Amino acid sequence: MSRFPYIPHTESEINKMLEFIGVKNIGELFNDVPHVFDFELKLPDSTDEFSVMRELKTLAHENLNLNEVAVFRGAGIYYHYIPSVINALASRGEFLTAYTPYQPEVSQGTLQALFEFQTMISELTGLEVANSSMYDGATAVAEAALMAVRVNGRNKILIARSLHPEYRVVTKTYCHSQNIIVEEIEYSKDKGQVEPEHLKNRLDDDVSAVIIGYPNYFGIVEDLQKIKALLDEKTLLVVVANPIALSIFEAPGILGADIVVGEGQPLGNHPSLGGPGLGFFATREKYVRKMPGRIIGEAKDVDGKTGYVMVLQTREQHIRRKKATSNICSNHAHNAVIAAIYMSLMGKEGLKEVALRSYDKAHYLFSQLSNMEGVKPLFSGPFFHEFVVSVEGLTVGELNNELLKHKILGPMELEKDFPELGNSALFCTTEAVRNEDIEFLLGRLEEII
Amino acid sequence: MKKYAKTHEWVLVEGNVATVGVSNYAQEHLGDIVYVELPEAGKEIKKGETVCTIESVKAASDVYAPLSGKIIEINEELDAAPETINSDAEGSGWIFKIELSDPAELDGLLDEEEYKKFCEEEEA
Numbered sequence: 001m002s003r004f005p006y007i008p009h010t011e012s013e014i015n016k017m018l019e020f021i022g023v024k025n026i027g028e029l030f031n032d033v034p035h036v037f038d039f040e041l042k043l044p045d046s047t048d049e050f051s052v053m054r055e056l057k058t059l060a061h062e063n064l065n066l067n068e069v070a071v072f073r074g075a076g077i078y079y080h081y082i083p084s085v086i087n088a089l090a091s092r093g094e095f096l097t098a099y100t101p102y103q104p105e106v107s108q109g110t111l112q113a114l115f116e117f118q119t120m121i122s123e124l125t126g127l128e129v130a131n132s133s134m135y136d137g138a139t140a141v142a143e144a145a146l147m148a149v150r151v152n153g154r155n156k157i158l159i160a161r162s163l164h165p166e167y168r169v170v171t172k173t174y175c176h177s178q179n180i181i182v183e184e185i186e187y188s189k190d191k192g193q194v195e196p197e198h199l200k201n202r203l204d205d206d207v208s209a210v211i212i213g214y215p216n217y218f219g220i221v222e223d224l225q226k227i228k229a230l231l232d233e234k235t236l237l238v239v240v241a242n243p244i245a246l247s248i249f250e251a252p253g254i255l256g257a258d259i260v261v262g263e264g265q266p267l268g269n270h271p272s273l274g275g276p277g278l279g280f281f282a283t284r285e286k287y288v289r290k291m292p293g294r295i296i297g298e299a300k301d302v303d304g305k306t307g308y309v310m311v312l313q314t315r316e317q318h319i320r321r322k323k324a325t326s327n328i329c330s331n332h333a334h335n336a337v338i339a340a341i342y343m344s345l346m347g348k349e350g351l352k353e354v355a356l357r358s359y360d361k362a363h364y365l366f367s368q369l370s371n372m373e374g375v376k377p378l379f380s381g382p383f384f385h386e387f388v389v390s391v392e393g394l395t396v397g398e399l400n401n402e403l404l405k406h407k408i409l410g411p412m413e414l415e416k417d418f419p420e421l422g423n424s425a426l427f428c429t430t431e432a433v434r435n436e437d438i439e440f441l442l443g444r445l446e447e448i449i
Numbered sequence: 450m451k452k453y454a455k456t457h458e459w460v461l462v463e464g465n466v467a468t469v470g471v472s473n474y475a476q477e478h479l480g481d482i483v484y485v486e487l488p489e490a491g492k493e494i495k496k497g498e499t500v501c502t503i504e505s506v507k508a509a510s511d512v513y514a515p516l517s518g519k520i521i522e523i524n525e526e527l528d529a530a531p532e533t534i535n536s537d538a539e540g541s542g543w544i545f546k547i548e549l550s551d552p553a554e555l556d557g558l559l560d561e562e563e564y565k566k567f568c569e570e571e572e573a
Contacts, residue, residue: 289484289486314505314509
């Protein structure tokens with residue numbers, strides 16, 4: 001075995017250790033592991049740092065950077081403008097050192113930032129308590145399903161098919177091993193939202209929770225009040241929300257949601273390779289002990305000074321693994337800190353402006369596309385900053401390849417996850433799409449389709 | 450007649466009904482109790498089974514059934530005032546009452562003297 005420069009043991013030390021425990025070579029230590037990956041890596045010879053950096057940078061330049069293209073794709077991860085002050089503040093060493101702030105005496109700053117995060121999530125969702133973040137949007141949805149079962153002891157989850165396909169898969173995986181039944185509820189082929197009549201027929205005494213998007217995966221706003229009215233007293237309404245949309249929409253908590261979760265990435269976090277994201281999770285106070293994750297509380301010390309502490313951590317896996325409310329050991333605390341900085345710097349008005357601009361641009365693009373030959377809007381439900389159209393003449397994959405040549409990241413192809421929708425595309429605009437980008441896209445589409 | 454389990458529950462038997470709580474010794478070791486996850490009345494339990502959970506500021510501990518039987522009453526006041534266990538663990542801080550299905554199990558429990566000795570040994 002060749003020597004690695006950062007492994008401090010010499011060949012003879014290694015041999016001594018192997019001899020002592022009675023094996024011939026290092027490979028023998030891994031005999032219990034199935035030999036699926038039993039091959040030599042074809043790595044180039046080692047070279048100096050400078051040359052490696054040059055090589056890697058050259059390779060990296062072959063990637064397309066989101067800052068170099070016009071982005072018309074969202075589908076769960078969104079390209080918003082992130083003012084540079086946010087990264088400057090978030091990358092301060094004080095925020096980067098406290099990974100999990102168990103020790104309140106050394107991490108007051110992080111704890112306070114997370115407390116502010118919770119407060120703002122509470123305000124956006126219209127619910128009384130929010131935790132200090134989850135792993136990501138998908139796992140937050142799955143954890144909401146498990147929590148609903150803890151709350152009412154029922155065994156079936158109805159999940160809207162109009163929800164993000166990955167969120168549905170993750171939820172099913174979580175529930176499968178706990179013997180919780182997960183069934184999908186169909187969306188209306190005209191409106192693209194959950195059909196109350198259809199949902200009504202699916203409800204029974206076993207249904208623990210109904211999970212729907214707000215807006216849903218197709219960008220369409222569901223009628224939360226109507227859906228809530230159908231549910232009996234015990235069935236929980238779980239709403240999966242886009243936090244940016246919440247700054248202009250009525251808070252789901254006010255419309256009857258019992259749990260509101262979602263992906264917090266749009267709040268100042270980069271959409272780098274689809275992550276890292278952060279999940280947010282809010283609920284009613286009466287369910288707080290059934291809620292996963294940690295909560296940061298504000299307290300007074302013996303001198304009456306304000307201090308921040310982690311509360312309800314006795315339900316967490318580092319104290320009682322078997323009975324913990326969640327076994328995801330990590331939340332995305334630093335991403336939550338970034339979100340808190342973003343929300344506080346943007347303020348209520350700033351967030352609203354981001355949402356309104358995203359909305360306006362999407363609605364403008366929608367109206368222009370509606371008049372274009374070969375393009376047809378698919379749903380009539382009200383939408384936020386994403387919408388679905390069907391395309392004629394070429395596949396959405398082919399269309400995207402053409403658009404990429406013009407440095408346009410085109411719409412999400414839906415056929416793979418939604419075969420019933422055929423050759424259709426999910427367009428998205430945020431405030432980070434300039435008006436001239438939209439005109440440029442429209443021009444290219446005229447040529448291509 | 451008050452008896453104790455090695456898992457630190459106390460039992461007070463009157464007729465065929467046993468009142469159960471956690472011992473004063475246990476309460477002292479748990480620290481400030483902030484929540485009691487109460488069991489459901491009507492549930493059949495077997496000696497040694499986990500019945501409910503007590504959360505203090507530093508730990509979450511299970512309460513085990515010291516005897517077998519059916520839970521006939523729970524102390525709902527603990528919902529709003531879990532700290533009662535800290536102030537009066539072996540009195541108004543009782544947690545649930547069991548209708549005994551096997552009174553002979555009582556013989557396996559410790560009396561006050563034996564329990565005191567058991568705790569001292571645990572400390573040592």
